[in-house]
Amino acid sequence: MSQILTFLGESSIARTKIAIAAAKSLASQGKRVLLAGLAEPVLSILLDQPLTPDPQEITPNLEVVQFQASVLLERNWDEVKKLEAQYLRTPIIKDVYGQELVVLPGMDNALALNAIREYDASGKYDAIIYNGTGDASTLRMLGLPESLSWYIRRFRQLVVNSDLGKSIAESPLVQPLISSFFNFNWTADNFAHPTNQVNNFLDKGRDALADPNRVVAFLVTTGDPLEVASGRYLWGSAQQVGLTIGGVIQISSQGNTDLSEEFTPLKVSVVPDLTNGNWQPLIDALPNFVEQAVQAPNPITIDVHNLQVRLFLPGFDKKQVKLTQYGPEVTVEAGDQRRNVFLPPALSGRPITGAKFQNNYLIISF
DSSP: OOEEEEEEOSOHHHHHHHHHHHHHHHHHTTOOEEEEEESSHHHHHHHTSOOOSSOEEEETTEEEEEEOHHHHHHHHHHHHHHHHHHHOSSOSSTTOOGGGOOOOTTHHHHHHHHHHHHHHHTTOOSEEEEEOOOSHHHHHHHTHHHHHHHHHHHHHHHHHHSHHHHHHHHOTTHHHHHHHHHSOOOOHHHHHHHHHHHHHHHHHHHHHHHOTTTEEEEEEEOSOHHHHHHHHHHHHHHHHTTOOEEEEEEEOOTTOOOOTTTTTTSOEEEEOOOBTTBOHHHHHHOOOHHHHHHHSOOSEEEETTTTEEEEEOTTOOGGGEEEEEETTEEEEEETTEEEEEEOOTTTTTOOOOEEEEETTEEEEEO
């Protein structure tokens, strides 16, 4: 398993410089590193070489890959066909080819996340550095396992509990009719089978995101007030998807502003900007990513003894948060992010009795 590291912030150029420096630093320590970027020019220009959709080694221990959504879609289309053939006796999309498909908005995020998952599962890399958009889009991408798992759970339960689901399970007539019309062996049991497979996959993604030893992000900013405000918003939003923010990297400039108070309790590391292609001063000033990650506040803590859920939500206040409770889940809306907290048995079924903000924590009592 790899450690997956990404950077969030307003400036794509600053983030890309930090991503490259981090990749070079980890590779120099003997770690096998994959630097993954999007199909945009900044990464290629700063590395001074063209990039391809397949990993290529640029220095010892360091490989770089460029995620091209159309290529990723084409490569994954065969897997979609295999799934269709597994569950339908007469596949419908077998004659549709990946080269014909258009990448729809939002699909590139899912494709990039799947590519990261596959590179992680390959066992070839100790660290994967993802140089994405560094904004709310990246957070939505990393939060996909949590979001999709909610839809799968709700959809499956709705079908199983519906009259249709009960008829499929109980009626000796309906099941053969559905099989005849749709060429699909559909029962309540085999409906559950693929959704269980998907849920297992999504659960692994959620567990990885919740582990700072596996996935961590760092904020990148200058002393500019607008960038600082954007960083604080991304910090709070990251907590909503369960992503650990390990610290802040501040690009030094004339008349540096001390940002420690803005990002307490995170450590702020001040680093020099890249000068004349000399990466070493920037590399030497980088923080210890692994050490800081495990010291960062947990996005969520469930305290069964005190009947509380504590969510770390810097950058928000009580007026910006909406809570909704449905069965064993509590949905927390803050900013542009929505988080579903699955309650343990000791709290499941208990109504929310209160909620308050204290030291950047939203404390929900039951």
